[in-house]
Amino acid sequence: MKIFFRNARVVDPAGKYDGLFDLMIVDGAIQELGSSLGGNPVNYEINLRGKFVVPGLFDMHTHLREPGQEYKEDIASGTAAAANGGFTAIAAMPNTDPVVDSADVVKYVLDRAKQSPNAEQAGLVNVYQIAAITEGRKGERLSEMKDLSEAGAIAFSDDGSAITDSHVMRLALEYSSMLGKPIIQHCEDHALTKSGSVNESPKTIEYGLKTQHRLAEELVLSRDIRMLEAFGGKYHATHLSTSESVELIAAAKKRGLPITCDVTPHHLFLDDSLLSTYDSDYKVNPPLRTRADNEALIEALKSGVIDAIASDHAPHALHEKEVEFDSAPFGMVGLETTVGAVMTNLFHTGVVDIQAIVRLLSVNPRKIMGIPVPQFNLGARADLTIIDPDCEWIVEPDKFKSRSRNTGFKGQKFKGSAVGIVNGERFFFSDRLR
Ligand code: DOR
Ligand code: ZN
Numbered sequence: 001m002k003i004f005f006r007n008a009r010v011v012d013p014a015g016k017y018d019g020l021f022d023l024m025i026v027d028g029a030i031q032e033l034g035s036s037l038g039g040n041p042v043n044y045e046i047n048l049r050g051k052f053v054v055p056g057l058f059d060m061h062t063h064l065r066e067p068g069q070e071y072k073e074d075i076a077s078g079t080a081a082a083a084n085g086g087f088t089a090i091a092a093m094p095n096t097d098p099v100v101d102s103a104d105v106v107k108y109v110l111d112r113a114k115q116s117p118n119a120e121q122a123g124l125v126n127v128y129q130i131a132a133i134t135e136g137r138k139g140e141r142l143s144e145m146k147d148l149s150e151a152g153a154i155a156f157s158d159d160g161s162a163i164t165d166s167h168v169m170r171l172a173l174e175y176s177s178m179l180g181k182p183i184i185q186h187c188e189d190h191a192l193t194k195s196g197s198v199n200e201s202p203k204t205i206e207y208g209l210k211t212q213h214r215l216a217e218e219l220v221l222s223r224d225i226r227m228l229e230a231f232g233g234k235y236h237a238t239h240l241s242t243s244e245s246v247e248l249i250a251a252a253k254k255r256g257l258p259i260t261c262d263v264t265p266h267h268l269f270l271d272d273s274l275l276s277t278y279d280s281d282y283k284v285n286p287p288l289r290t291r292a293d294n295e296a297l298i299e300a301l302k303s304g305v306i307d308a309i310a311s312d313h314a315p316h317a318l319h320e321k322e323v324e325f326d327s328a329p330f331g332m333v334g335l336e337t338t339v340g341a342v343m344t345n346l347f348h349t350g351v352v353d354i355q356a357i358v359r360l361l362s363v364n365p366r367k368i369m370g371i372p373v374p375q376f377n378l379g380a381r382a383d384l385t386i387i388d389p390d391c392e393w394i395v396e397p398d399k400f401k402s403r404s405r406n407t408g409f410k411g412q413k414f415k416g417s418a419v420g421i422v423n424g425e426r427f428f429f430s431d432r433l434r
Contacts, residue, residue: 001043001425002024002026003043003422005023006046007049008051009053011055016376020035021035021053022034028381028424029382030377030378044429048386051386051389055362055363056362057087057089057339057385058090058365059335061091063092063093063095063312065078067105072317073403074403078403079121079124080402081402084428085337086338086339087385088374089383090125092127092129093130094157094158099137100148101131101135101143103147103148103151107152123424125421129152132158153181155181156172157184157238159186161186169223172233173227173232176234177232177234183234183236187240188217188286192212193213193216196210197211198212200214204272209325218244221237228252228258237249237262239264240262241293243292246261246305249261250303261307261308264309265311265338266409268345271288271293272287282408283330284314284331288408298351302351307365308360311337314406315403316406321406332406333397336402337409340393340415342416344416347389347416362385385418388417390415391434392415394413395412419433
């Protein structure tokens with residue numbers, strides 16, 4: 001199988017192949033990278049003038065819902081959504097049914113992802129598994145982290161809930177050092193958030209919704225930073241949402257602590273004024289904060305305080321979301337809107353350049369999770385994403401490949417889209433590739 005891309009703007013983090021190139025991919029490997037290549041017959045020849053070819057994007061925070069909640073999403077639909085959104089790899093969170101807290105469940109998911117129920121798609125997107133830190137994600141007893149690691153888990157998280165017990169956190173940090181695999185914390189003091197659905201602000205109180213105070217995130221994060229300082233470990237804070245949180249991270253990094261963090265597109269670009277619609281697609285955890293928080297997160301992206309952007313793709317069925325607001329589950333899908341949201345709101349506004357986008361969506365998340373970064377070298381396995389910065393489109397959830405439609409970006413007009421991926425011998429070209 002030969003794929004020939006002409007005139008691609010290659011963005012190579014290693015800096016070796018940074019510029020306009022022709023790219024010949026033969027049987028899943030990069031055979032030639034140069035100018036004015038061609039001549040021989042190929043299976044696909046595509047002119048990529050004006051488009052970026054970047055190392056395959058990696059979403060470090062996806063909920064695939066398999067096993068147990070396949071009516072929301074499964075490995076086949078989730079990886080199809082990932083490919084459509086430009087991701088060649090994803091890391092799945094363990095809050096499934098059963099919870100991924102045993103080696104058997106880790107192996108089950110990894111095997112399923114390799115075979116895939118849809119043979120054509122097997123191997124199109126690499127699926128990595130994150131295992132639970134505690135048994136049943138109850139926050140009480142540490143899971144068998146060594147067994148889970150040996151079964152193939154690349155990181156540990158009780159996402160959906162925080163590790164609030166300080167002794168459990170100490171053990172988790174110590175194991176993370178030993179295993180060299182990160183603890184991914186969902187920072188929330190549950191005693192403070194109780195059953196609050198939205199950010200506590202004068203606006204949301206006026207809307208009459210159950211609220212949770214922003215301090216809940218900062219409290220857990222600041223304790224964790226002190227614990228990281230005292231006990232060591234590999235620690236990553238996911239989906240940070242407040243200006244105080246990024247200040248804490250900035251200060252910790254300044255002191256030389258090896259802490260990393262990510263933010264989601266919805267916490268960057270959506271705010272709690274949207275709750276006036278009472279639309280439960282805007283119900284996520286942590287909740288959408290204020291416009292000032294959006295701005296603080298964007299500043300922190302610019303200054304390098306935030307290491308990565310992750311989707312927190314959280315599919316839920318229509319019937320689950322179409323209930324009274326306070327009873328609806330938290331979460332929105334994100335795999336198919338992340339690149340569009342980032343290109344529209346960060347790239348075209350001049351906040352970040354394409355190199356920064358590659359760091360945030362491909363290089364850094366892989367480094368944090370200990371996965372090799374795809375290379376643009378002759379002979380290397382092709383693992384790349386094609387981004388069209390000028391493609392204009394409207395977010396229409398009915399067109400998603402995900403099984404779920406719950407997005408707060410619905411109806412938004414985006415400029416910029418992923419239009420294809422190549423992952424070894426597998427590839428996907430979107431209808432938007434023109
Ligand atoms: O909004 C969210 N949805 N936040 C989480 O922490 C969990 C996730 C889910 O699993 O639905
Ligand atoms: Zn979470």
